[in-house]
Amino acid sequence: MDSILSIRNLTKIYRRSHLGRTTSTTGVKSLNLEINRGEILGLIGPNGAGKTTALKLILGLLFPTEGEIYLMGKKLPDPSVIQKVGYLPEVPYFPRNFSVEEVLYFYGRLSGIPESVVGGRTKEVLETVRMTRRKGRRVRECSKGMLQRLSLAQALIHDPELLIFDEPITGLDPVGLNEMREMIVALNKNGKTILFSSHIISEVERIAHRVGVMAGGEMVRQVSESEWRDKPGHLEQIFVQTIRERGAAEE
Amino acid sequence: MKFSNVVSLSRYTFIGNLRSKVFLVLILFGVFFLSVTFLLSVLGQEQELRILTDLGLASIEILALFTAIFLIVNLILEQIEQRTIYLVLTRSVTRAEYLMGSYLGTLAAIFLCVAAMAGLNVAILLWKGWDIRQDGLFYFASVALSFEKIALISAVGLFFSLFSSSGVVALVFTFFVWTAGHFMEEVRFLLDKMTSAPLKAAFEAAYFVLPNFQYLNARDLAIVLQGDAPRFILDGSLYTLLYSSAALLLAYAAFRKKEF
Numbered sequence: 201m202d203s204i205l206s207i208r209n210l211t212k213i214y215r216r217s218h219l220g221r222t223t224s225t226t227g228v229k230s231l232n233l234e235i236n237r238g239e240i241l242g243l244i245g246p247n248g249a250g251k252t253t254a255l256k257l258i259l260g261l262l263f264p265t266e267g268e269i270y271l272m273g274k275k276l277p278d279p280s281v282i283q284k285v286g287y288l289p290e291v292p293y294f295p296r297n298f299s300v301e302e303v304l305y306f307y308g309r310l311s312g313i314p315e316s317v318v319g320g321r322t323k324e325v326l327e328t329v330r331m332t333r334r335k336g337r338r339v340r341e342c343s344k345g346m347l348q349r350l351s352l353a354q355a356l357i358h359d360p361e362l363l364i365f366d367e368p369i370t371g372l373d374p375v376g377l378n379e380m381r382e383m384i385v386a387l388n389k390n391g392k393t394i395l396f397s398s399h400i401i402s403e404v405e406r407i408a409h410r411v412g413v414m415a416g417g418e419m420v421r422q423v424s425e426s427e428w429r430d431k432p433g434h435l436e437q438i439f440v441q442t443i444r445e446r447g448a449a450e451e
Numbered sequence: 452m453k454f455s456n457v458v459s460l461s462r463y464t465f466i467g468n469l470r471s472k473v474f475l476v477l478i479l480f481g482v483f484f485l486s487v488t489f490l491l492s493v494l495g496q497e498q499e500l501r502i503l504t505d506l507g508l509a510s511i512e513i514l515a516l517f518t519a520i521f522l523i524v525n526l527i528l529e530q531i532e533q534r535t536i537y538l539v540l541t542r543s544v545t546r547a548e549y550l551m552g553s554y555l556g557t558l559a560a561i562f563l564c565v566a567a568m569a570g571l572n573v574a575i576l577l578w579k580g581w582d583i584r585q586d587g588l589f590y591f592a593s594v595a596l597s598f599e600k601i602a603l604i605s606a607v608g609l610f611f612s613l614f615s616s617s618g619v620v621a622l623v624f625t626f627f628v629w630t631a632g633h634f635m636e637e638v639r640f641l642l643d644k645m646t647s648a649p650l651k652a653a654f655e656a657a658y659f660v661l662p663n664f665q666y667l668n669a670r671d672l673a674i675v676l677q678g679d680a681p682r683f684i685l686d687g688s689l690y691t692l693l694y695s696s697a698a699l700l701l702a703y704a705a706f707r708k709k710e711f
Binding site: 256259260262263279280282283291294297298302306307309311358 | 455456460466470540543710711
C-alpha cells in the first residue's frame, strides 16, 4: 500500500532545568509507524501515553530528540509538504475578536489559497460544517459545538490529504459525537487519510481501520480492523489486556 | 520568506490589535493626555504654542511607547498561552514569517495610534494659530523619529519576550533598555572619567550593546535642522533599521527552536 506518513524510530525526551537540576521525561520512545493513503488510524492509550506528543512531533510543534518523520516521501520539517496536512486540536483555539468567516479566510490565506479563491473556499467549508448562517458571528460568541465545527472547517479549508485530529470526540454531546463520527467517515470516503487520537474506545472501534495502542511513550501494539470487526467491545478487551500485560512486564 | 504569509499575518495582527481592549484604552489615554496638554498650554501664555508642541510630542512618544511595550511583549506570549499559535505554525508558515508578520502588524497598529494622536495635536496647534509652513518640518520629522524609536524598542521587546518567556521580565527589561538608551551620551562621558578597569569594561559593553536614542532625538533635530537635517534623519533611520534587524534576528534565534 502507498504510505503517506512514515515515522521511524521517533523519540522525544523533554528536558527541564530548574535551579541547576535537569530532569528528563520521555514523551515518545522509539516510535515506528506507517500510515497508508486512505486509511483511518486511531491512536489509543491512557493519559500520558504519548499520543498528543506524537501528533505534535508530526506537526512540527515539538522537535524530535531522535528519529525521522517522512510525509509523502519528504522529511519533516518541510513547509511545502505540511501544507497537505489539516490539524484539528483537542480544544479549539481561535482569536476571540474575529468572526467565523474572518478566521477561515485568514487560515485559508496562510495555507496558500490565492486571494481570488479563498472567499469561495470559505463558503464551501462553512456549508460542509453547516455554519453558513453563523459566518458573521464573533468567535467569543460561539458555543462549544460551533467552535468544534469551526475547528474542523479550518482543518479542511485547504483541502488537505492527511487530517490529524487530536481527541476529536472528547467532550461532545451525543448529537455532536454522531455528527463528528459521520464527518470523519465521510471525509475518509472522499479520499482523506485520517490519523486521530482518542480515549473513547467504543467510538474508535466504529471509525478506525487500524488502531495503535500506546503506553509510556511506546507503541505497544497495532491492531487491524479484522481483529475486532463484528465483535462489539472486543477492541476494549484488547486494549485493557495490552495495558495490563505491559504493566505486569514492567513490574 | 513568503511575502503573502507575512502580509496575511501582519493584517491579522493589525486587526487583532485594533480590536483589543488594551489598544482602545491606550488610545483613550492618548486623547486624555493631549487634552491635558491643551489645558497646560494656557499657563504658558506667549509660549503657548511651544508648550503645546513640546508636550504634544512628548505625549505621543510616551503613549506610543506604552502601546508598543504592552502590545509587543504580549504579542506572542499571549498566542502561546491561548494556543492560537498552534493553528498558525501547523501550516506552511515558517517561524521567521510568523515573527516578521506579527512584528509588522503590531508596528502598523502603533503607527495608526501615533498618526491619530499627531493628527489631533496638529489640529489643536492649527486652531491656536500655528504656522505649519514654518514649524511643520520639525514637527513631522520629530514624530517620524519618535516612531523609529518605537520600532526599535519594539524589536528589542519582542526579543526579550521570546528569550525570557515571561511578560513581566520582558516588560521590565524593555523599559530598562528604553531608559538606558536615552543616557548613552552620559555613559560615554562617564567612561572617560572612570579609572576602575572592570567597571569601565562593563560600561563600555553597555555603551556598544544598548541602543543610543541620541541618534533619534528630536530635541537635537531642532539644532541640526539649521544644518544637515536630511543627513541626521537618514543616519537615524539607518541606525533604526540595523539595530531592529539585529534584535529581530536574536528574537528569531530564541523562537526558532521553541516548542509548544
